[in-house]
Amino acid sequence: MSQSHSPTLEGQKAKQYRRWIYQTLLVVAAATCLLIISGSPLTEAFWQAATLVPESPKMLAMKFGVALAFAAMGAGQTSTPSNEDCPSTNTAINGTPFPPLIEATLEDIVKGLESGLFTSVELVNAYSARVMEVNSTLKMVTELNPDALSIAAETDRLRANGSVLGPLHGIPILLKNNIATMDEMANTAGSYALVGARVPKDSTMAAKLRKAGAVLLGKTNLSQWANYRSSNTSNGWSALGGQTEAAYYPGQDPSGSSSGSGVASSLGLALACLGTETDGSIVSPAGVNNLAAIKPTVGLTSRYLVVPISEHQDTVGPMARTVKDAAYILSAIAGPDPNDNYTSAFPFSTVPDYVAACDYSGLKGKRLGVPRNLFMQYSDSEEYRPQIASFDASLDVFRAAGAEVVDNLHLEGPGVLASSNFEDVVLMADFVTGVANYFSELTANPLKITSLAELQEFTQGTPMEDWPARDTRIWQDALDLGFDNTSPEFWSNYTADLRYGGLLGITGAIKNMSLDALIMPTTFSSTLPAVIGSPIVTVPLGRYPDNTTVVPNQFGNLNATGPNLPFGIAFLGEHFSEEKLISLAYAFEQRTKVRNTIKPYIQPKTELVDIVDKKE
Numbered sequence: 001m002s003q004s005h006s007p008t009l010e011g012q013k014a015k016q017y018r019r020w021i022y023q024t025l026l027v028v029a030a031a032t033c034l035l036i037i038s039g040s041p042l043t044e045a046f047w048q049a050a051t052l053v054p055e056s057p058k059m060l061a062m063k064f065g066v067a068l069a070f071a072a073m074g075a076g077q078t079s080t081p082s083n084e085d086c087p088s089t090n091t092a093i094n095g096t097p098f099p100p101l102i103e104a105t106l107e108d109i110v111k112g113l114e115s116g117l118f119t120s121v122e123l124v125n126a127y128s129a130r131v132m133e134v135n136s137t138l139k140m141v142t143e144l145n146p147d148a149l150s151i152a153a154e155t156d157r158l159r160a161n162g163s164v165l166g167p168l169h170g171i172p173i174l175l176k177n178n179i180a181t182m183d184e185m186a187n188t189a190g191s192y193a194l195v196g197a198r199v200p201k202d203s204t205m206a207a208k209l210r211k212a213g214a215v216l217l218g219k220t221n222l223s224q225w226a227n228y229r230s231s232n233t234s235n236g237w238s239a240l241g242g243q244t245e246a247a248y249y250p251g252q253d254p255s256g257s258s259s260g261s262g263v264a265s266s267l268g269l270a271l272a273c274l275g276t277e278t279d280g281s282i283v284s285p286a287g288v289n290n291l292a293a294i295k296p297t298v299g300l301t302s303r304y305l306v307v308p309i310s311e312h313q314d315t316v317g318p319m320a321r322t323v324k325d326a327a328y329i330l331s332a333i334a335g336p337d338p339n340d341n342y343t344s345a346f347p348f349s350t351v352p353d354y355v356a357a358c359d360y361s362g363l364k365g366k367r368l369g370v371p372r373n374l375f376m377q378y379s380d381s382e383e384y385r386p387q388i389a390s391f392d393a394s395l396d397v398f399r400a401a402g403a404e405v406v407d408n409l410h411l412e413g414p415g416v417l418a419s420s421n422f423e424d425v426v427l428m429a430d431f432v433t434g435v436a437n438y439f440s441e442l443t444a445n446p447l448k449i450t451s452l453a454e455l456q457e458f459t460q461g462t463p464m465e466d467w468p469a470r471d472t473r474i475w476q477d478a479l480d481l482g483f484d485n486t487s488p489e490f491w492s493n494y495t496a497d498l499r500y501g502g503l504l505g506i507t508g509a510i511k512n513m514s515l516d517a518l519i520m521p522t523t524f525s526s527t528l529p530a531v532i533g534s535p536i537v538t539v540p541l542g543r544y545p546d547n548t549t550v551v552p553n554q555f556g557n558l559n560a561t562g563p564n565l566p567f568g569i570a571f572l573g574e575h576f577s578e579e580k581l582i583s584l585a586y587a588f589e590q591r592t593k594v595r596n597t598i599k600p601y602i603q604p605k606t607e608l609v610d611i612v613d614k615k616e
């Protein structure tokens with residue numbers, strides 16, 4: 001594909017430079033006024049936000065908006081700062097009560113927008129300020145969209161004249177940094193290899209979100225290459241984005257690879273985020289970040305222009321704070337796409353109404369299987385005992401809601417899979433082909449990398465990529481495999497996955513026992529659905545008790561286990577059974593409401609009230 005190092009780019013740069021000078025003058029003038037008006041408390045935050053090197057004029061304008069927000073807060077602050085546990089004492093806007101942004105649901109926010117309580121522009125400013133408050137500690141957002149404010153302003157204009165694009169109209173959403181957008185934001189998978197790369201258009205996910213009216217607020221940090229590079233690294237680390245940490249204990253392992261999406265959704269830094277999963281990358285960070293999330297069936301959501309690991313296993317899904325918010329987003333992003341032929345398996349004539357599936361009586365009369373042999377061996381381990389005990393206690397909730405629990409299922413497939421290399425072979429073969437395809441789609445590829453071999457060479461030769469401390473073992477194994485995903489060896493491994501994960505795993509158990517779904521602790525749930533491409537919905541289940549021993553991760557830079565760390569419960573079903581899983585998970589979530597009982601140790605303080613009431 002063609003490269004776009006065209007003279008027009010240079011012309012644009014000159015124009016941008018003039019605008020940059022103009023806006024710098026504006027910022028300095030405005031800053032001076034603000035300093036005069038509001039005295040000193042705001043200055044530190046203001047300068048932090050406003051004096052960062054301006055990547056682009058729009059980014060500068062954005063940072064200025066954030067600085068204004070800080071300034072407004074500083075100016076309005078009359079009392080001493082409230083304590084960490086309860087940062088938001090007043091979230092009422094112009095006297096109208098409004099939930100804190102860490103709790104506000106899509107429906108809350110839509111009501112606020114519809115009634116004119118606040119605008120999308122104010123929402124973007126509030127969320128951006130929240131990002132900047134915690135990013136230096138948690139490093140969950142790599143980049144804010146310099147166009148977010150103007151997109152929000154356009155949605156405000158449209159709403160004012162009576163046109164609403166869709167259910168996400170004016171709602172800020174963050175994307176994992178492997179889902180491409182054709183705008184000023186990068187799509188790097190956290191690697192220097194993709195700095196400056198350009199895509200021919202928006203990924204289908206980004207395009208669908210825009211079509212539903214969403215404001216793409218920015219990009220979230222991730223485990224580099226979606227955790228498909230090193231045999232020994234840390235979750236949430238990327239060369240470009242640094243080390244993401246989660247918010248429920250200092251130095252908490254955010255899990256991965258949708259690490260930043262997990263942390264950002266949990267703290268209300270956007271309404272929600274998109275993540276991607278190959279084996280656990282949505283549900284695992286959702287679990288440890290206290291979230292409701294959906295790992296869709298492979299083929300329900302398009303992977304076009306998403307940096308791949310495996311075409312047979314990759315899927316894109318929402319990571320949100322409530323099942324219903326996740327359902328709204330899934331309804332917006334699901335559906336067939338000519339650019340991803342796996343979506344031709346989409347079995348419906350129209351996208352199901354996943355929001356309508358949110359039914360309080362969704363558990364009534366349902367049969368749920370518990371595949372005990374997937375996790376019973378961990379019942380006595382100190383590390384997992386709290387999760388399994390909470391899960392066991394939750395079975396009464398299902399029974400009380402009218403479901404039948406079929407416990408102690410023993411699936412034959414998982415043991416065979418665990419002692420095989422089938423999944424590894426599928427991922428390795430898919431990655432060699434997939435990563436080369438992704439590079440070939442680029443319209444600008446400054447480093448001219450075209451293959452996995454070249455990518456490995458670049459990574460090993462670039463000090464910022466932290467090699468050899470973080471190796472490229474997985475890539476070397478993939479290169480050594482010696483065949484790709486069209487070979488007979490590949491197909492025999494993939495077919496074995498489908499047999500042991502399907503007939504002798506999830507789908508077999510569901511059919512044989514006439515079940516509606518399987519339920520289990522989220523921590524152990526990802527692999528069977530990964531290898532057969534079937535869906536999972538996870539919701540918060542509990543937290544580790546205060547006397548939990550703090551255990552570091554393998555790389556030694558994060559706390560993998562510790563007090564207060566959240567964990568989830570997973571609902572597994574047949575391919576394209578998302579509606580059913582959502583209805584089960586929603587009924588469980590509404591009966592337990594675990595999420596709001598678990599509090600982060602760190603969270604941002606900016607609320608809409610700080611932006612709206614102070615703007616004049």
Ligand SMILES: *[C@@H]1O[C@H](CO)[C@@H](O)[C@H](O)[C@H]1NC(C)=O
Pocket residue numbers: 131135136139140141142143144240241242
């Ligand atoms: C968040 O922090 C990371 C690491 O320091 C940095 O790379 C990134 O630019 C920051 N994000 C924003 C939006 O400033």
Ligand SMILES: *[C@@H]1O[C@H](CO)[C@@H](O)[C@H](O)[C@H]1NC(C)=O
Pocket residue numbers: 157158161163
């Ligand atoms: C509403 O505003 C948009 C954008 O400004 C404009 O394109 C559209 O024609 C307007 N529609 C009506 C009904 O006024």
Ligand SMILES: *[C@@H]1O[C@H](CO)[C@@H](O)[C@H](O)[C@H]1NC(C)=O
Pocket residue numbers: 250251252550557558559
């Ligand atoms: C992990 O927890 C310990 C004990 O609370 C703490 O001292 C340490 O700083 C934490 N690690 C990180 C990376 O924050």
Ligand SMILES: *[C@@H]1O[C@H](CO)[C@@H](O)[C@H](O)[C@H]1NC(C)=O
Pocket residue numbers: 341342343344345
């Ligand atoms: C998509 O295309 C690939 C490669 O041509 C093929 O192997 C695969 O079976 C197709 N999948 C579907 C669902 O059509």
Ligand SMILES: *[C@@H]1O[C@H](CO)[C@@H](O)[C@H](O)[C@H]1NC(C)=O
Pocket residue numbers: 425489490492493496
């Ligand atoms: C899987 O791939 C390996 C090569 O890595 C090959 O030896 C084997 O025959 C393939 N099939 C099965 C079912 O293991």
Ligand SMILES: *[C@@H]1O[C@H](CO)[C@@H](O)[C@H](O)[C@H]1NC(C)=O
Pocket residue numbers: 411412503504505506508509512
């Ligand atoms: C389902 O039934 C089939 C046919 O009887 C059997 O081979 C398979 O092991 C069963 N699967 C599960 C998971 O129970």
Ligand SMILES: *[C@@H]1O[C@H](CO)[C@@H](O)[C@H](O)[C@H]1NC(C)=O
Pocket residue numbers: 382545547548549
């Ligand atoms: C924490 O307390 C519980 C209940 O008192 C006890 O069963 C458990 O063994 C304790 N765990 C640790 C790590 O001390």
Ligand SMILES: *[C@@H]1O[C@H](CO)[C@@H](O)[C@H](O)[C@H]1NC(C)=O
Pocket residue numbers: 232233469554555556
């Ligand atoms: C992983 O890397 C860390 C940090 O370099 C090292 O301390 C640890 O021993 C390594 N673990 C394994 C299993 O290689």
Ligand SMILES: CC(=O)N[C@H]1CO[C@H](CO)[C@@H](O)[C@@H]1O
Pocket residue numbers: 142143177186188189190191219238240241
């Ligand atoms: C992965 C990624 O997008 N990293 C970003 C981290 O932040 C710096 C500074 O804002 C950006 O330049 C990088 O693109």
